[in-house]
Amino acid sequence: xxxxAMKLPSFKSLAPNAISIGHRSFSRVRRSSSLSVYSxxxxxxxxxxxxxxxxxxxxxxxxxxxxxxxxxxxxxxxLDSAATSQKPAVVLDALQNYYEFYNSNVHRGxxxxxxxxxxxxxxxxxxxxxxxxxxxxxxxxFTRNATEAINLVAYSWGLLNLKPGDEVILTVAExxxxxxxxxxxxxxxxxxxxxxxxxxxxxxxxxxxxxMISPKTKLVAVHHVSNVLASxxxxxxxxxxxHNVGAKVLVDACQSVPHMVVDVQKLxxxxxxxxxxxxxxxxxxxxxxxxxxxxQSMPPFLGGGDxxxxxxxxxxxxxEPPSRFEAGTPAIGEAxxxxxxxxxxxxxxxxxxxxxxxxxGKYLYGKLSALPDVRIYGPRPSxxxxxxxxxxxxxEGLHPTDLATFLDxxxxxxxxxxxxxxxxxxxxxxxxASARASLYFYNTKEDVDSFVVALADTVxxxxxxK
Amino acid sequence: xxxxxxxxxxxLRLIPFKPTLFASSVQYPAKALILRPLKPSExxxxxxxxxxxxxxxxxxxxxxxxxxxxxxxEDYQPIEELPPKLQEIVNLFQxxxxxxxxxxxxxxxxxxxxxxxPRFKTRENKVEGCVSQVWVRAFFDxxxxxxxxxxxxxxxxxxxAALLVQGLSGRPVPEILRVTPDFALLLxxxxxxxxxxxxxxxxxLKLMQKKALNLEVKGEEGSSSGESLESSFVPTPxxxxxxxxVDNDTEDLGAxxxxxxxxxxxxxxxxMRMRERLEKELNPVELEVEDVSYQHAGHAAVRGxxxxxxxxxxxxxxVSDAFQGKxxxxxxxxxxxxxxxxxxxxxxxxxxxAKTPAEV
Numbered sequence: 001x002x003x004x005a006m007k008l009p010s011f012k013s014l015a016p017n018a019i020s021i022g023h024r025s026f027s028r029v030r031r032s033s034s035l036s037v038y039s040x041x042x043x044x045x046x047x048x049x050x051x052x053x054x055x056x057x058x059x060x061x062x063x064x065x066x067x068x069x070x071x072x073x074x075x076x077x078x079l080d081s082a083a084t085s086q087k088p089a090v091v092l093d094a095l096q097n098y099y100e101f102y103n104s105n106v107h108r109g110x111x112x113x114x115x116x117x118x119x120x121x122x123x124x125x126x127x128x129x130x131x132x133x134x135x136x137x138x139x140x141x142f143t144r145n146a147t148e149a150i151n152l153v154a155y156s157w158g159l160l161n162l163k164p165g166d167e168v169i170l171t172v173a174e175x176x177x178x179x180x181x182x183x184x185x186x187x188x189x190x191x192x193x194x195x196x197x198x199x200x201x202x203x204x205x206x207x208x209x210x211x212m213i214s215p216k217t218k219l220v221a222v223h224h225v226s227n228v229l230a231s232x233x234x235x236x237x238x239x240x241x242x243h244n245v246g247a248k249v250l251v252d253a254c255q256s257v258p259h260m261v262v263d264v265q266k267l268x269x270x271x272x273x274x275x276x277x278x279x280x281x282x283x284x285x286x287x288x289x290x291x292x293x294x295x296q297s298m299p300p301f302l303g304g305g306d307x308x309x310x311x312x313x314x315x316x317x318x319x320e321p322p323s324r325f326e327a328g329t330p331a332i333g334e335a336x337x338x339x340x341x342x343x344x345x346x347x348x349x350x351x352x353x354x355x356x357x358x359x360x361g362k363y364l365y366g367k368l369s370a371l372p373d374v375r376i377y378g379p380r381p382s383x384x385x386x387x388x389x390x391x392x393x394x395x396e397g398l399h400p401t402d403l404a405t406f407l408d409x410x411x412x413x414x415x416x417x418x419x420x421x422x423x424x425x426x427x428x429x430x431x432x433a434s435a436r437a438s439l440y441f442y443n444t445k446e447d448v449d450s451f452v453v454a455l456a457d458t459v460x461x462x463x464x465x466k
Numbered sequence: 467x468x469x470x471x472x473x474x475x476x477x478l479r480l481i482p483f484k485p486t487l488f489a490s491s492v493q494y495p496a497k498a499l500i501l502r503p504l505k506p507s508e509x510x511x512x513x514x515x516x517x518x519x520x521x522x523x524x525x526x527x528x529x530x531x532x533x534x535x536x537x538x539x540e541d542y543q544p545i546e547e548l549p550p551k552l553q554e555i556v557n558l559f560q561x562x563x564x565x566x567x568x569x570x571x572x573x574x575x576x577x578x579x580x581x582x583x584p585r586f587k588t589r590e591n592k593v594e595g596c597v598s599q600v601w602v603r604a605f606f607d608x609x610x611x612x613x614x615x616x617x618x619x620x621x622x623x624x625x626x627a628a629l630l631v632q633g634l635s636g637r638p639v640p641e642i643l644r645v646t647p648d649f650a651l652l653l654x655x656x657x658x659x660x661x662x663x664x665x666x667x668x669x670x671l672k673l674m675q676k677k678a679l680n681l682e683v684k685g686e687e688g689s690s691s692g693e694s695l696e697s698s699f700v701p702t703p704x705x706x707x708x709x710x711x712v713d714n715d716t717e718d719l720g721a722x723x724x725x726x727x728x729x730x731x732x733x734x735x736x737x738m739r740m741r742e743r744l745e746k747e748l749n750p751v752e753l754e755v756e757d758v759s760y761q762h763a764g765h766a767a768v769r770g771x772x773x774x775x776x777x778x779x780x781x782x783x784x785v786s787d788a789f790q791g792k793x794x795x796x797x798x799x800x801x802x803x804x805x806x807x808x809x810x811x812x813x814x815x816x817x818x819x820a821k822t823p824a825e826v
Contacts, residue, residue, distance in 0.1 A: 399620035401598045406622075409565065418597055432599060432619065461566070462621060465573055 056348070056356040057444035063088035063344075064442050074412030077450045082227050082255060082390050082438030083416055084277045087341070091280060094340035098333040106332055107306055107323075121332050124339030125322075131342045132253075132272065133263040134289050141288040141295070141322040142330050146254050147177035149273035149288035150221075152325060153250055154181035156298045157271075158219070164190030166218040169247075171196040171204040171233075172428050173226050176421045178252045182221065191218070198428065201379045203231040210241050217247040224256035228422050228436065229378030230361075230388035232256070235267045243268075248294070254278055255388055258345075258440070260354040264289050276334065281341035285334040288325070295321035302327040353441045360439055360448065361389030367452045368393060368437075373459070377429060390438035392420065395455075398462050400435035406461065411454035543648045549641050552633030552649060559653040568655055569622070576624030579631060582617035593670045598623045600670060602631075604677035610685065611636050612678045616670075626667050629653075630674060642678045647671055733757055736777040736808055744784060747804050751823050752785035758817075778814040789822045 061067055064086045069076050078086065098120070104113035106121045122137070129137040143149040158181075162168070168182050172195045186193055194212055199205040204222070213220070220242045225232050235251055242249045250271040256262050258279035264272050271294070275286040290298075300307055300318055304327035309317040318324050345353065365381055368374055373396035381387045394400060400417035407413040415437045419426045426432065437451055545553055562568050586603045593600040598620030607613050614635045616627035634642050647668050733741065733755060741755045759779045782801065789797045797820040805813065 399598055399623075401620045402622050406569070433597075461569075462573075465570075465577060465621070 055444060056352065056441055057360070057447075060088070060348070060442050061444070063090070065089065067442065071412040071414075072409050074410070075450075077411070077413045077447050077454075079413065079415050079437040079439065079443065079447065079451055081440035081443075082278070082420075082436065084283070085258060085280050085440055086442060087280050087282065087337075088344050090344050091282065091337050091341045095282060095333050095337040098336050103333065105329055117332055120336045120339075121330070124335045124342075127339040127342045128287055131346070132257065132274075132289060133265050135265060136292060138320075138322055139289055139292055139295065141290065141325045142335055143273075143286050143288055143325075144284060144331070145277070145286035146252065146273040146275040147286075149286055150177050150250070150252070151181045152288055152301045153271050153273075153290070154185045156301045156325070157248075157294070158182070158185040158191075159189060160297075160299060162186065162189040162191040162218055165216065166191040167194055167212075167214070167216045168192070169194050169196065169209065169212055169217055169220045169222075171209075171222055172198065173204055173229055173231075173422060173425045174221070174223060175227060175252060175254070176423070178221050178223065178250075179424065195424075198229075201385075202229055202377060202429075203379050204233060206234060206237070209238065213241050213245055213247065215245050217242065217245055219248050219250060221250040221252070223252040223254075224262070225253075225259070225388045226378065227255050227390070227438075228392045228420050228425055228434070230390050230392075231379050232386060232388065235269060239268045239270075255390075259357055259388065261350045270294055276338040276341065279338075279341055280344060281338035282334045284331045285338050290321070292321070295325070298325075300327070301325055304328045306330075348441070356441055357389040357439060358386060360443060360445065361387055363445060364389065364391055364437065364439060364448045364451075367448060368455075371395075371452070371456060371459070373397070377434060389440070390436060392434045392436040394431060394434050395459055397466070398459060400433045402462060403435050403455070403458055406458045407451075407454050411450070411457070413451050413454045415451075543646045545649070545652065548645060548649055549633060549637045551635075552629075552645065555629055555633050556649050556652045559655065562654075568653075569625075572625035572629070572655065573621050574625070575628035575632065576618075576621055576626075579617070579624060579628040580615060582615045586615070587617070593666060593673050597666060600624075600627055600666065602627065602670060602673050602677065604674065604681060606681055606685070607636070611638050612642055612681060614674060623666060626655075627670060630670055634674060639678045639682045643675050645671065645675070734777050736813065737780065740780065740782075740805060740808060740813075743804050744782070744801070748784060748786040748788045748800075750784050750786040750788075752783065752826075754781070754783040756781040756783075778812060779817075780813070780815075781817045781819075783819040785821045785823055785826055787822060789820050794820070 066086050067076060067078060098117070102113050102116040102120070104111070104117040106114065106118040108114065109118075125140050125142065126137045128134075128140045134140060141149070141152070143152060162185065166189070168186060168191055170179060170182060170193060182193055185191070196204045196209045196212060199208075209220075220238060222233055222235070222238065224235055235249070239249045248270040250273070251267065251269045253262055253272050253274045255278070257274040262272075269289075270291050272289040273286065277283040277286075298321070302325075303316075306329075307319050307324050307327040309319050362381055365376065365387065368391050369376055374393055375396070376391050376393045378387060378392065379385045395403060404415050404417035407415060415435055417435045418433050420434070420436055426434065439447075545556060548556065559568060559571065562571055582601055582603060587601045591601040591603050593602060598618055600618040600623050601616060603615045604612055612635065614631045616624075616631050618624040618627050634645065650667060734757065737755055737757050741753065744750065744753055744755070757777060757779070758781055759777055761779065784801070788800070792800065798818055801816070801818055801820065802809065805816070
């Protein structure tokens with residue numbers, strides 16, 4: 001009850017005081033009590049109504065004020081979460097709270113505010129570690145986003161360890177952030193990049209990947225879930241093959257960590273990266289998970305304050321990981337807000353979120369593929385093949401940009417069109433661009449229905465010119 | 467030729483363009499006397515102020531725009547300054563209210579666009595910043611008017627390209643260069659176009675203008691003795707986007723040395739007429755009319771087109787109560803209106819200092 005009462009000020013009132021006062025005790029309550037106030041609120045909602053009729057999407061929508069608006073005269077239907085997710089009120093409050101009550105630089109100060117900020121910042125790190133089941137929070141390096149995290153590995157681990165002739169294995173479906181840094185570094189080191197193509201199910205060919213792995217392989221860098229194909233790679237298997245030849249594995253988990261349980265110990269990955277803004281957290285923060293011994297062996301990436309031990313005029317000594325890789329003042333508030341996002345997701349439970357998305361994703365795929373002239377990329381969902389909750393597609397004779405524009409202008413439906421930072425993949429598929437609708441746990445069946453209706457209308461509008 | 471100070475905000479709103487910047491407050495750095503063909507890096511971009519020395523068509527006071535333009539409609543480029551076909555197109559779109567119908571119209575244009583030969587779909591012809599692929603090609607017809615061809619893989623973008631092709635094709639370079647993206651607002655399509663789409667549209671226009679200029683430069687390089695372009699563009703050093711009006715007061719143009727009229731060059735008949743007019747209408751406390759046409763002698767705009775003995779460029783310094791309560795832009799406008807006749811007959815450019823007695 002207390003929780004419900006306190007939730008209201010945070011998204012109704014715009015007066016900062018009202019939010020902060022209401023929230024301050026709220027956040028204290030949240031942290032100290034094991035039974036979170038929030039889940040008390042949500043479980044009371046389910047008790048009140050028949051739990052089956054209120055889907056997860058419907059239940060959580062009230063936490064996302066941004067979804068309750070009209071665009072271009074229609075209700076907003078946000079289907080672009082693969083690009084960035086929306087943030088629940090608690091995350092926004094956490095950020096506001098930080099700045100309003102204990103903003104202070106971390107790791108450096110002695111005074112009360114600084115100590116508090118440091119505590120919260122390091123607590124956020126612990127939350128991330130727990131979220132992905134890292135063995136120690138020291139294995140979590142905060143970065144600006146996943147792209148920076150991959151660059152960190154490329155420039156720190158890569159420059160040190162890659163020699164001429166060494167091979168780095170990628171897939172043709174990688175996001176540019178997991179292609180370009182390796183291109184840059186292989187130029188400098190003489191290492192060679194090898195790409196795994198797709199098989200006839202439109203998934204990276206794992207058999208070919210296995211064949212490609214050889215004693216020359218030093219690194220395998222692959223996505224967990226593809227942001228275009230929605231396919232999921234068998235990371236555990238890949239890690240086994242790679243470790244057999246002494247190669248390391250970097251997992252780009254941007255599309256998996258927000259949507260399902262990811263356990264780095266189970267995967268046994270060497271490196272794993274993800275971005276906060278795709279998992280209900282703010283932009284400007286992401287993280288690299290690196291196995292302790294690996295991080296220990298790596299030289300600094302960026303130089304500056306915080307990552308040093310002693311600084312002399314002619315040389316410096318460096319701090320232990322993770323500090324070694326966190327130069328300068330970090331995005332403190334953002335890290336703390338990421339922690340709040342993780343709390344929020346954990347309350348709901350990642351297994352529940354995943355289950356809901358599998359259902360909704362299947363529904364989306366079903367309705368979309370039923371439309372004529374629609375070509376969806378990636379594998380067909382089946383018992384053995386689980387797709388992520390997104391569909392990249394093209395409609396015959398209709399440019400995805402026209403489609404997306406019309407959907408937005410006439411129906412308020414937000415999808416993405418373009419190459420989704422995967423130009424090599426699109427080239428491979430033989431298209432210039434595709435449209436993509438991606439779901440998150442705050443979407444509902446109605447969202448999918450609206451999208452499909454709007455899409456049908458769009459297609460018929462453009463067909464009328466033929 | 468238009469002096470267009472524009473800044474292209476990458477997405478959203480177009481910044482209103484203030485045409486009173488036409489050749490006003492022009493900087494004449496001493497070095498710029500020697501005009502040369504511009505390097506590609508100096509070509510006008512939407513982020514620079516473009517000043518030319520050609521005839522300014524101040525035309526008429528702009529009529530209030532009929533459509534749903536926002537309040538500052540008086541600051542947009544007047545529709546009359548657009549090439550005739552483009553005016554037609556703008557009027558057509560303004561008459562169509564419903565968004566879907568506008569789309570239909572736009573796509574209709576696109577469908578009737580002459581296809582572009584694949585061999586012209588090159589990198590140089592590709593429009594940057596477009597979410598879809600767009601190519602534009604430009605060449606001269608036998609009367610040195612620019613002819614455009616374009617194509618796109620997306621229907622809506624093709625429609626936009628077709629608008630521009632239809633609107634600008636067959637026109638001379640100066641006219642094309644004078645067009646600002648303001649008319650996109652007049653079309654009423656902006657609401658129907660996403661920001662990144664709009665960006666592509668602006669970039670399309672920019673590329674078409676750049677190509678027109680290129681054609682001109684290449685033409686000139688071929689013919690004359692290294693003299694400047696008919697449409698000479700001089701990026702001004704000081705402005706950097708935004709519709710900022712450069713205040714000339716800090717300038718050392720030599721116009722402020724003495725109070726007693728011109729310093730070096732005795733005024734010819736035009737100069738005298740201008741003085742008379744300004745004196746009569748503005749009742750100035752101070753008035754200086756300085757003929758600086760010699761500084762521009764030899765550049766193409768002056769050559770052979772001036773009315774009175776090459777009296778084409780003047781510096782004006784006017785201190786008058788008539789400017790009370792008027793913004794800088796309005797003051798300049800007032801002066802231009804008074805000197806309309808001259809502007810029609812060979813006066814090319816004015817550099818104006820306009821103050822009230824209190825401001826001196």
